[in-house]
Amino acid sequence: MRFLRYGLTTRVALLTLVLVLVLLAVISLALLSFGQYKKTLDEVAEHQVHALMSATRLVQQAEGMVNASAFLLLAENHFNRRQAVFEIEDRKEWMERLVDDLSNYRGKQVDFSRINQLNQSLFSNLNRINNLVKQRIDQRVDVYFQEGVALKDIQQLELINAEIGEMIRANHELSQDLTVTVGQQVSHIREGILSEVQGMHQDMATREVWLLYAGGLAFLVVLLIAFYINRSVVARVIQLQKALSLAHPKPRDIPVAGDDEIAWMAQSIHRYVDKINAHESHILEINAELSFLATHDALTKLYNRHYFDRKINEMSSEPTNDSFCAAMIDIDWFKSINDRYGHDVGDRVIIRLAEHLQAELPKSALLARVGGEEFAVIFQQIPLDETAALLEKLRIKLAEQPLEVEGLSIAVTASLGLAGYCKDGDLIACLKQADQALYQAKRRGRNQLVVRRVGKFKDE
Amino acid sequence: MNKNYIKAVWMMAFLLLWSLPLLANKEEVRIELHLEPPHLDPTLTPAATVAEATYNNIYEGLTRINREGEVEPLLAQGWDVSADGLRYDFYLQPGVVFHNQQPFTAEVAAFSLRRLLDPEAGNPQHNLYSSIREINPRGRHRLELVLNRPDNLLLFRLGLSAAVMVEPNSAATNKEHPAGTGPYEFIAWKAGEALKLQAFPNYWHDQPEIRRASLTFTSNRIELEASLTDGEVDFYPDISPMASVKRLADRADYQINDGVTEGQTLLVFNHAHPALSDLQVRRAINHAVDKRRLLKIFPKASPTLIGSHFSPMHPAYVDLVDFYPYDPDKARKLLKEAGYARGLKLNFKVPPPLYAQQLSLYLMDDLEAVGIQVELQRISWTDWLQEVFQDKDYDLTIIAHVEPLDMDIYAREDYYFNFQNETFRKLWQQIETTQDEAARNQLFAQAQYHLAEQAAQVFLHIKPQQSIHKVGLKGFWQNAPIPAVVISELYWDK
Numbered sequence: 001m002r003f004l005r006y007g008l009t010t011r012v013a014l015l016t017l018v019l020v021l022v023l024l025a026v027i028s029l030a031l032l033s034f035g036q037y038k039k040t041l042d043e044v045a046e047h048q049v050h051a052l053m054s055a056t057r058l059v060q061q062a063e064g065m066v067n068a069s070a071f072l073l074l075a076e077n078h079f080n081r082r083q084a085v086f087e088i089e090d091r092k093e094w095m096e097r098l099v100d101d102l103s104n105y106r107g108k109q110v111d112f113s114r115i116n117q118l119n120q121s122l123f124s125n126l127n128r129i130n131n132l133v134k135q136r137i138d139q140r141v142d143v144y145f146q147e148g149v150a151l152k153d154i155q156q157l158e159l160i161n162a163e164i165g166e167m168i169r170a171n172h173e174l175s176q177d178l179t180v181t182v183g184q185q186v187s188h189i190r191e192g193i194l195s196e197v198q199g200m201h202q203d204m205a206t207r208e209v210w211l212l213y214a215g216g217l218a219f220l221v222v223l224l225i226a227f228y229i230n231r232s233v234v235a236r237v238i239q240l241q242k243a244l245s246l247a248h249p250k251p252r253d254i255p256v257a258g259d260d261e262i263a264w265m266a267q268s269i270h271r272y273v274d275k276i277n278a279h280e281s282h283i284l285e286i287n288a289e290l291s292f293l294a295t296h297d298a299l300t301k302l303y304n305r306h307y308f309d310r311k312i313n314e315m316s317s318e319p320t321n322d323s324f325c326a327a328m329i330d331i332d333w334f335k336s337i338n339d340r341y342g343h344d345v346g347d348r349v350i351i352r353l354a355e356h357l358q359a360e361l362p363k364s365a366l367l368a369r370v371g372g373e374e375f376a377v378i379f380q381q382i383p384l385d386e387t388a389a390l391l392e393k394l395r396i397k398l399a400e401q402p403l404e405v406e407g408l409s410i411a412v413t414a415s416l417g418l419a420g421y422c423k424d425g426d427l428i429a430c431l432k433q434a435d436q437a438l439y440q441a442k443r444r445g446r447n448q449l450v451v452r453r454v455g456k457f458k459d460e
Numbered sequence: 461m462n463k464n465y466i467k468a469v470w471m472m473a474f475l476l477l478w479s480l481p482l483l484a485n486k487e488e489v490r491i492e493l494h495l496e497p498p499h500l501d502p503t504l505t506p507a508a509t510v511a512e513a514t515y516n517n518i519y520e521g522l523t524r525i526n527r528e529g530e531v532e533p534l535l536a537q538g539w540d541v542s543a544d545g546l547r548y549d550f551y552l553q554p555g556v557v558f559h560n561q562q563p564f565t566a567e568v569a570a571f572s573l574r575r576l577l578d579p580e581a582g583n584p585q586h587n588l589y590s591s592i593r594e595i596n597p598r599g600r601h602r603l604e605l606v607l608n609r610p611d612n613l614l615l616f617r618l619g620l621s622a623a624v625m626v627e628p629n630s631a632a633t634n635k636e637h638p639a640g641t642g643p644y645e646f647i648a649w650k651a652g653e654a655l656k657l658q659a660f661p662n663y664w665h666d667q668p669e670i671r672r673a674s675l676t677f678t679s680n681r682i683e684l685e686a687s688l689t690d691g692e693v694d695f696y697p698d699i700s701p702m703a704s705v706k707r708l709a710d711r712a713d714y715q716i717n718d719g720v721t722e723g724q725t726l727l728v729f730n731h732a733h734p735a736l737s738d739l740q741v742r743r744a745i746n747h748a749v750d751k752r753r754l755l756k757i758f759p760k761a762s763p764t765l766i767g768s769h770f771s772p773m774h775p776a777y778v779d780l781v782d783f784y785p786y787d788p789d790k791a792r793k794l795l796k797e798a799g800y801a802r803g804l805k806l807n808f809k810v811p812p813p814l815y816a817q818q819l820s821l822y823l824m825d826d827l828e829a830v831g832i833q834v835e836l837q838r839i840s841w842t843d844w845l846q847e848v849f850q851d852k853d854y855d856l857t858i859i860a861h862v863e864p865l866d867m868d869i870y871a872r873e874d875y876y877f878n879f880q881n882e883t884f885r886k887l888w889q890q891i892e893t894t895q896d897e898a899a900r901n902q903l904f905a906q907a908q909y910h911l912a913e914q915a916a917q918v919f920l921h922i923k924p925q926q927s928i929h930k931v932g933l934k935g936f937w938q939n940a941p942i943p944a945v946v947i948s949e950l951y952w953d954k
Contacts, residue, residue, distance in 0.1 A: 057686065064682075079825045082836070086817060089838065090682045097680075 008233065008261045015225045022221050026214040033207040040200040048193045051105040055186045058098040061091050062178045065122060069171055072129055073164060081133050088126050095119060102185060107192035110185045118178045122171055129167045136160045236262050240269065249273045297369040299347055300354035308368035308376060312431070315378075315424040322380055323455070324427060325387045325420030326434040329357070331373035332413045332446040341408065348405040349412055353398070360394045376431060384420040388451045391416050395449055413447035421455040430454065486952045487671035489933065490654075491945055492696040494684065495812060495841045496677040499635035500649065502621035503576060506584045507845055508862045508943035511621035512697065513655055513675050515944045518559075519624035519640030522550055522569065522603075523615050527949075529722070529864065529941030531615045535564060535625055535641060536603075545610030545895070552601040556664040558627045559638075559645040566597035572625045573605075584849075585622035585863070587872055589614075591892070609893050612900075613865065620863065620942060643668045643948040657947070668948035679812040679841060688714075694933055697945055700761045700926035701815040708928060709760060718761065719925035719939040722771045723862035725815065727823055727918035732878035733855050735804050742915035744794035746784035748830040749823060749918050757818035763924040768908035769867050772922060776904035780912040780919075791830040805833040806855040811844035815923065816858045823858065852876045860923035862943045867907055868892075870916060877916070884910055 068088045075081035099119060103112045139157050236255060240262070243253040254270045256263060295307035303311070331337075331353060338346040350373060357375060361367055366378040379387050395416055402411040417437030422430030433452050441450040495509040502510045502519060516524060522536040533539075536550040556564035573595050575581045591611035596604040607614070617623060630639035638646045643663045647656035655675040659668055676693070678684040685704050687693055691713060699705050699716065709716045727749065729736040736742060751765050764772050767780025795804065806827075810820040817838070824834045834856070839847065848854045861869070869875050871888035887907045894900045912919070925940040932953040937946065 060686075061682070077825075078828065079821060082821050082824065086821065086838075087682070090680050094680045094683045 011232075011260070012229070015228065019218070019221050019225060022214070022218045026211065026218055029207065029210055029214055033204065033211070036203060037200065040196055044193055044196055047106065048189055048196065051102060051107075052186065052189050052193070054098045054101040055182050055189060058095060058102060058182050059179050059186075061095045061098065062122075062175045062182070065091055065095070065126070066172060066175050069126055069129060069168060072126070072133055073168060075133055075137070078134070078137060081130065081137060085130055088130075092123050092126075102182075105185070105189065105192075108188040110181055110188065115178065115181055115185075118174050118181065122174045122178065125167050125171050125174065129164055129171075132160050132164045132167070136164070232258075232260075233262060236266070240266055244269065244273075248277075251277065300351055300369050302354050302358070302375070303366070303368035305368065305370045308366070308370055311366060312378070312427050316427055319424045322424060323421040324424060324430060325379040325382060325384055325418060326422065326427065326430040327377040327379070327387070327391060327416060327418045328370075328431070328434045328438040329375040329377065329391075329414050329416050330371075330438055330442070332415055332442075334373040337410065337412070341405075341410065345405055345408065345410070349403055349410060352403045352405060353412065353414070356398060357394070360397070361390070376434075378427065378431075379420075384418070384451065384453060387420065388418055388449065391418055392449050395447065399447055415441040415446045416449040417441055417452070418449060419452045419454055421453075423455070486954075487669070489670050489673050489947060489950055489952075490692065490694045491673060491675045491947070492684065492687065492693040493675055493677050493945070494696070494698065494814070495679055496651070497655075498842050498845050500638040500646070500655070501626075501634040502624060503581075503583050503626060504635065505845065506849060506863075507841070509677065509841070511943040512945045514638060514640070514642075515621040515624070515942070516642060516946045516948065517644045517657060517673070518638045518642045518646060519621070519626070520642050521619050521621075521624045522552075523619035525616065525619040525864075525942045525944075527937040527939065527941070527946075529939075531619050534619070535569070536618075539615075546607045548605040548607070548614065549598075550603040550605070552603060553664060554601050556641050557662050558630065558641055559660055560627065560630050561662070562627045562629060564625060564627070564641050565600050566603040568627055569603050569625055570595045570597045571628050571631075573623070575626065575631065576623055583622055585620070587868060588617045588620070588866075589623065610895050611892070612895065616865075621944070644673060669951040670947050673947045681814055681817065684814075688928065691930075693928075693930075695927065695929045695936060695945070695950070697927040697936075697940065698814075698923075698925060699928040700763075700924040701757045701813075701818045703759060705926065705928070706759050713931055714928050715931055716760065717927045717929065717936065717938060719927065719937070720763070720773070721860075721862055721923045721925045721940040722773070722864035722942070723860040723923035723940075724766055724769050724771075725819070725860040725920040725923050726769070726858065727819075727920060728857045728859060728877060729917055730852060730854050730856070730876075730878055731880065731916075732852065733806070735798075735800065735806070736855065738798050739915060740794045740798040741800065741804070743784060744791040744798065744830065745827065745832070746791075746915045746918050747787045747794065748791035748832070749826050749920070750786040751781070751918075751920055752786070753826075754819055754822050754920060757815060757822070758924060758926075761924040761926050763921045765921045766919045768912040768919055769861070769870065769917070770904065770908045771864065774865070774904070776901035776908075778905045778908045780908060783912040784915065788826075788830050795830060795832070800831075803831050803833055805835070807835045807837060808856040808858075809837050809839050809844065809848050809854045810858060811839060811848075812841050813860070815860065819858055819920070849876045852878060862923060862940070864942055867904075867911075870907075870911060879916055881910075881914060881916075884914075 065088065068084055068091060072081060072084035072088065075084055096119070099112065099115055102115075103109070136157065139153060139160065142153055236258075239255050243249055243255070246253065251270050251274045254266055254273060256266045256270050295303060297304040331349070334346065334349070337349055341349075350369075353373075354369065354375070357367055357377075361377060362379070362382070364380060364382075366380075368376050370376045395414060399411075399413045402409040415438055417434045417440065419430050419433030419437055422433075433454050437450040437452045441448045444450065493509050493512050495507070497510040497513055498505055498507055500510060500514055500518070502514050516534075520534050522534060523531050524534040526532050535553050535556060537553045538551045540549040541547070550569070552564070552566055552569060558564060562568070573589075573592065576583050577586055577589055577592060577595075579586055591607045591609055591614060592605055593608045594604075594606035596606070598604050605614075625641060626634055627639060630637070633639075636649075641664065643660055643665070644657040645660040647658050649655040655677075657673045657675070659671045661667075676687070678687055681702070685702065688696065688699075688702075688708055689704070699708070702708075705716065708714050727745070729742055729745075731737050755762060755765075765781040766772065767783045768778070770777055772779075795801065808820065808824065808827075810816050820836060820838075824836055827834050844857070844859075848857050868888055870877065870879050870881065871885045873880065884907065887903060887910060891900060891903045891907065894903060911917075927936060929936060933950060934953055935949040935951050937944065937949075
């Protein structure tokens with residue numbers, strides 16, 4: 001559940017959702033605007049234009065009605081009269097439907113009772129005209145085709161004609177009135193259309209501003225999301241990468257704050273770097289120990305034979321003009337110490353001797369354990385006499401003071417051979433001389449120093 | 461983002477939105493059918509306008525009549541006929557669904573045909589199918605019909621709009637909300653408004669190119685002319701009697717197509733009227749009518765005159781045009797002999813078809829000229845179907861009978877003509893039972909002669925079928941062997 005609460009994916013998904021919502025809002029707004037635009041257009045097209053068409057057709061029909069009544073007027077026989085009547089009836093039927101249609105107009109309306117009244121008068125006049133024309137046709141048959149035309153008949157015909165004329169003029173007036181009234185309705189409809197279009201334009205202007213804001217908002221959200229991702233993801237990854245690119249990454253440089261995938265990864269890296277660092281220092285310690293063990297004697301911590309030989313060789317290969325003395329020191333009767341006290345005590349004796357040597361010999365002297373109980377020393381630029389005195393002092397001190405080892409007091413003496421002077425080129429020969437001097441000291445009864453003078457001190 | 465940019469985006473969006481309906485126009489057609497249908501179930505009315513609106517659009521039959529008047533398989537993809545001609549085995553098209561998603565099966569086909577035959581169900585053409593004795597569904601898609609007698613016309617008649625397949629659940633509501641198996645399903649229809657159809661997505665056969673159709677019914681001549689003038693109509697199948705046909709034909713956006721129908725235009729007598737039951741009166745009226753002058757109502761067509769109830773395209777046709785030559789004097793004389801020297805008063809109920817309206821003017825003139833007082837009543841189509849066709853309450857009327865080979869109507873006792881003639885009935889029985897074509901044609905000739913001789917009606921002329929259509933609209937039927945406007949065959953020139 002941790003993933004759901006804090007995961008980067010969840011957060012990115014939430015941000016994307018926000019963006020999608022904003023975009024959806026923009027799209028919805030646009031669609032809503034389109035919808036309204038379409039609705040208004042449909043309204044204008046369906047309703048308003050329909051009403052306008054009805055009104056225009058009504059005017060046309062009102063005028064056509066006058067033409068039709070002219071045909072009726074001119075009808076010389078019943079065929080033509082009926083033809084005109086058919087047309088008038090058709091127009092009348094349509095006009096009535098058009099008026100019905102128009103009266104359903106939802107906008108501002110003129111007084112439709114006036115239109116209906118005009119229509120009714122028009123139609124009843126036409127009915128009257130039809131009857132008159134019918135009479136006239138019959139009368140004319142009487143007048144023209146019968147013998148003995150009566151004056152009365154001719155007068156009757158004139159009366160009929162006069163009345164038809166009056167009716168036609170009245171119809172002309174009615175049709176004009178109808179045209180004007182319907183014309184007023186047309187102007188209402190036109191105003192309706194204009195006001196709807198105007199309203200739509202205003203709506204659209206508002207919508208444009210809204211869309212602009214919404215677009216801006218969407219842009220802002222994108223910026224915010226980019227900023228957030230940069231801050232919460234990219235910046236941290238870069239920080240992590242920088243911390244890791246150091247030669248020796250330090251755990252404290254690794255940003256572990258937060259509780260998301262990057263933080264979890266940083267924490268893992270942190271632990272990993274910690275562990276690597278721990279391993280590294282351990283390895284360094286081991287390395288130091290290994291390198292110490294390579295050059296030192298494990299027991300005494302003095303230089304070992306290997307290091308000593310190498311050093312001698314190095315010195316021989318890069319000769320200076322210095323003068324050297326070489327000394328060999330061997331513990332007397334060491335085997336009997338081992339036999340008597342055991343090897344552990346023997347080892348302790350060697351350690352104590354080594355400590356003794358280290359304490360007494362100058363720091364510049366190269367001291368090494370070269371055998372079981374045998375030590376070698378190279379003195380650089382120290383006069384032979386001085387060296388001999390030093391060694392003698394050392395020997396006496398050792399002989400006079402028994403070594404305290406594990407509660408035992410063991411008297412230990414040493415034999416020493418000293419040779420000097422030699423150049424660094426022939427240190428090995430010098431050591432050999434020192435060794436021979438040591439043997440000489442052993443032969444002479446041990447616990448003594450034998451000195452062999454083989455060359456001159458550099459300054460002498 | 462400046463304002464102009466936004467406006468440009470708006471404009472583009474609008475152009476896109478608006479161009480869709482423009483593109484879609486190629487998938488729409490507006491058809492004018494003139495007569496408002498009483499309802500939308502062609503199995504329950506003889507009104508051709510219902511057939512025109514629905515046949516092979518909403519409804520389909522086992523067979524169909526194509527534009528050449530030939531029978532083709534439709535919902536029956538094939539059939540076997542027994543050697544004696546008394547057993548028909550129909551193999552029905554599988555995978556057909558009605559617009560209400562019900563499947564079309566042999567049971568449904570049997571239901572449709574039983575409903576067709578049941579006199580109580582109200583199919584005005586049920587007599588045409590009287591040869592059917594048994595209707596046996598044999599499995600899901602096999603239907604067996606057993607006949608009383610061999611019937612050569614059965615397959616043709618099964619293709620008529622009276623025999624379209626309907627489905628038990630929707631049959632009762634087909635009048636208001638039709639559901640057939642056709643390529644178009646019903647969307648909306650309100651009285652006085654257009655009938656809206658749209659392509660049925662689950663149609664069993666190929667989808668039609670025209671996706672939406674709007675069928676208007678403008679019976680007022682003035683209004684019809686105005687809507688044609690305003691270009692509101694893409695196709696109107698019957699413009700011949702319109703005075704403005706010449707002017708419209710000259711327009712660049714319209715084209716006129718000359719076609720013929722099988723329809724006989726008749727001045728119909730109600731033989732139950734005491735005067736009209738008198739053969740002499742009927743003959744007088746036949747002599748009184750100047751058939752050639754009547755053709756004046758067609759400004760650009762000259763349809764074939766007829767003298768009996770038969771199509772001149774049929775091989776058995778006999779020319780009886782001048783059986784009663786125009787002779788007003790003879791008419792007056794015959795009337796006088798019949799006892800109507802002092803005049804005869806008849807009502808004349810005229811339905812709204814343009815040809816009927818126009819012809820009625822001339823007919824009145826002719827009838828008045830021989831001393832018949834005619835009371836002309838212009839009535840609506842619904843009123844005509846009720847008063848004239850149903851209630852037989854009329855003296856004279858005028859109508860074109862557009863169903864092909866429908867001479868049997870003179871043999872029907874209950875038909876609105878009230879023509880009760882035993883001789884003709886016997887003739888018709890013979891015709892129906894005669895298999896030999898020559899013998900049959902001989903009988904047809906006799907029947908034609910008998911009707912003329914009986915002056916059963918004033919047989920005027922074949923109803924011309926001049927259609928007007930927008931330039932670019934193709935696929936309409938040149939002729940009208942049956943009343944039909946098959947929308948799925950229409951398409952706009954690309």
